[in-house]
Amino acid sequence: MVQSTQPKNQEKLNKFEKIKAEKDGLDIKDQLEHFAQIGWEAMDKTDLEHRLKWVGIFYRPVTPGKFMLRMRMPNGILTSEQMRVLGYIVQRYGDDGNADITTRQNLQLRGIRLEDIPDIFNRLKDAEMTSMQSGMDNVRNITGSPMAGLDADELIDTRELVQKVQDMITNHGEGNYEFTNLPRKFNIAIEGGRDNSVHAEINDIAFVPAYKNGELGFNVVVGGFFSAKRCEAAIPLNAWVSPTDDAVVGLCRAILTVFRDHGSRANRQKSRLMWLIDEWGIDKFREAVEAELGYKLTPEAETDEIDWEKRDHIGVFPQKQAGLNYVGMHVPVGRLYAENMLDLARMAEVYGNGEIRLTVEQNVIIPNIPDDNLETFLEEPILEKFSISPKPLQRALVSCTGAQFCNFALVETKNRALTLAKELDEALELPQTVRIHWTGCPNSCGQPQVADIGLMGTKVRKDGKTVEGVDLYMGGKVGKDAHLGTCVQKGIACDDLFPVLTDLLIENFGAKRR
Numbered sequence: 001m002v003q004s005t006q007p008k009n010q011e012k013l014n015k016f017e018k019i020k021a022e023k024d025g026l027d028i029k030d031q032l033e034h035f036a037q038i039g040w041e042a043m044d045k046t047d048l049e050h051r052l053k054w055v056g057i058f059y060r061p062v063t064p065g066k067f068m069l070r071m072r073m074p075n076g077i078l079t080s081e082q083m084r085v086l087g088y089i090v091q092r093y094g095d096d097g098n099a100d101i102t103t104r105q106n107l108q109l110r111g112i113r114l115e116d117i118p119d120i121f122n123r124l125k126d127a128e129m130t131s132m133q134s135g136m137d138n139v140r141n142i143t144g145s146p147m148a149g150l151d152a153d154e155l156i157d158t159r160e161l162v163q164k165v166q167d168m169i170t171n172h173g174e175g176n177y178e179f180t181n182l183p184r185k186f187n188i189a190i191e192g193g194r195d196n197s198v199h200a201e202i203n204d205i206a207f208v209p210a211y212k213n214g215e216l217g218f219n220v221v222v223g224g225f226f227s228a229k230r231c232e233a234a235i236p237l238n239a240w241v242s243p244t245d246d247a248v249v250g251l252c253r254a255i256l257t258v259f260r261d262h263g264s265r266a267n268r269q270k271s272r273l274m275w276l277i278d279e280w281g282i283d284k285f286r287e288a289v290e291a292e293l294g295y296k297l298t299p300e301a302e303t304d305e306i307d308w309e310k311r312d313h314i315g316v317f318p319q320k321q322a323g324l325n326y327v328g329m330h331v332p333v334g335r336l337y338a339e340n341m342l343d344l345a346r347m348a349e350v351y352g353n354g355e356i357r358l359t360v361e362q363n364v365i366i367p368n369i370p371d372d373n374l375e376t377f378l379e380e381p382i383l384e385k386f387s388i389s390p391k392p393l394q395r396a397l398v399s400c401t402g403a404q405f406c407n408f409a410l411v412e413t414k415n416r417a418l419t420l421a422k423e424l425d426e427a428l429e430l431p432q433t434v435r436i437h438w439t440g441c442p443n444s445c446g447q448p449q450v451a452d453i454g455l456m457g458t459k460v461r462k463d464g465k466t467v468e469g470v471d472l473y474m475g476g477k478v479g480k481d482a483h484l485g486t487c488v489q490k491g492i493a494c495d496d497l498f499p500v501l502t503d504l505l506i507e508n509f510g511a512k513r514r
């Protein structure tokens, strides 16, 4: 068994490094049967709270005994059969069971009982799905354009590449000790379209379409990340790669190896890839990657092909395949219940070719619907809930999990976000969508820095009491010329948000009172 802890320079290891050095998180995969038998209360605390995350199982202190299961959905694509399997898994938990579409084009299942895990994992395997290495110091779900293979203006179809990178990292979902002990979490995105659908700038590695000497491939940016302490947009690696498995998978492997062997394991707040790039400088980092690859990287193309505004894909759109369409449905704050999942699975089969896609905006797309099927599709009752023409603020709303399930949360997010967006949509006429992102704490899972208006949970003092509040972010730009927004106002009590956002929307986004 390959163990990969490589602390550098005898540095003092942080608490999590010690946990990993004692036992690789992936070892947990062989103990699941045992845990199911003894029950979570009898488990070793570190196994329960940390190591289970290596196989995607998250103990939730907010709902003890009801676990979250974070899947992997390469490129955000799944089949109706897979969605049905996931729907049945959460259905058995009644009111506790649901699923969230995440900001990484992924699904997280809720209400899961540990005693059911062996059976659930068997069902996932049968349906060719995995939750392997989806939490802690592993590579998160790999994102790609939700339009891959459908869009007439697409440059590179990323589906196979994303799958191949995932297979390399997880050993085809079986688990891969080579990459289960990184210094910190790691995000990879592969963009194939013109609109930067994946938010390339906020990933540790992102591939962005670019022509070099007339050949289409990718420029590579590295080091983008958000954390409570620091947020940075990715910077150019000064590398261009051709869109082949060897080049893309090989480069991911090389960068991950360099990060694994040289990234700092002392201070967890300073362990993401960008800290290593800072310490070394990008040239030394690139040389180390080249040494790992065994060849020199081609310098980047002068320009990339990201020249469109970001699309939200909500509505009905023709595909590049004549006579076929995709329908993007708005799922309020990404929350799905078993009946919705089973409905979506049925609709994908009846009207499309059985495929379902997810977006980083936490919405759902059903592709491959023939013209003749469209009218009946649009009469399906679920479209009243998952609208194809939601009001402007609800349309672009994104929210992290928040206090309902997440113990880091300083505020409740999803319900509050939705209620407020509905109230503001009622009160105001807006000439365009305004992208509001909620995140329950400074970890920034809801990406407030990419939003027009970002709201980050905090605690504030109001009338002598500590109440739930937010810090306000503005100026996030997505699509072409993407850049991060910044904090413009601190400590607004959530109860005061309606008037504050009303004024903000009138002054900055052309809203008019109804």
Ligand code: SRM
Residues within 6 Å of the ligand: 058, 060, 068, 070, 100, 101, 102, 103, 104, 105, 106, 107, 108, 134, 140, 141, 184, 185, 187, 202, 224, 225, 226, 227, 228, 272, 399, 400, 401, 405, 406, 407, 408, 443, 444, 445, 446, 447
């Ligand atoms: Fe996140 C930790 C939820 C996307 C930055 N994130 C967590 C945990 C696991 C904390 C915990 O154990 O409770 C949250 C689980 C709550 C729950 O029960 O759902 C959590 N993160 C999420 C999700 C579900 C938010 C959502 O509602 O969509 C997203 C899951 C994505 C996925 O499918 O894997 C999610 N997290 C993100 C993103 C956005 C992105 O990747 O584009 C970020 C910022 C980008 C980045 O990482 O650079 C993000 N999450 C964090 C961090 C801060 C990382 C850091 O370097 O400091 C933490 C805390 C940590 O890792 O120590 C964290």
Ligand code: SF4
Residues within 6 Å of the ligand: 400, 401, 402, 403, 406, 407, 408, 409, 410, 439, 440, 441, 442, 443, 444, 445, 446
């Ligand atoms: Fe939890 Fe904070 Fe992430 Fe929201 S931003 S899911 S509250 S860790």
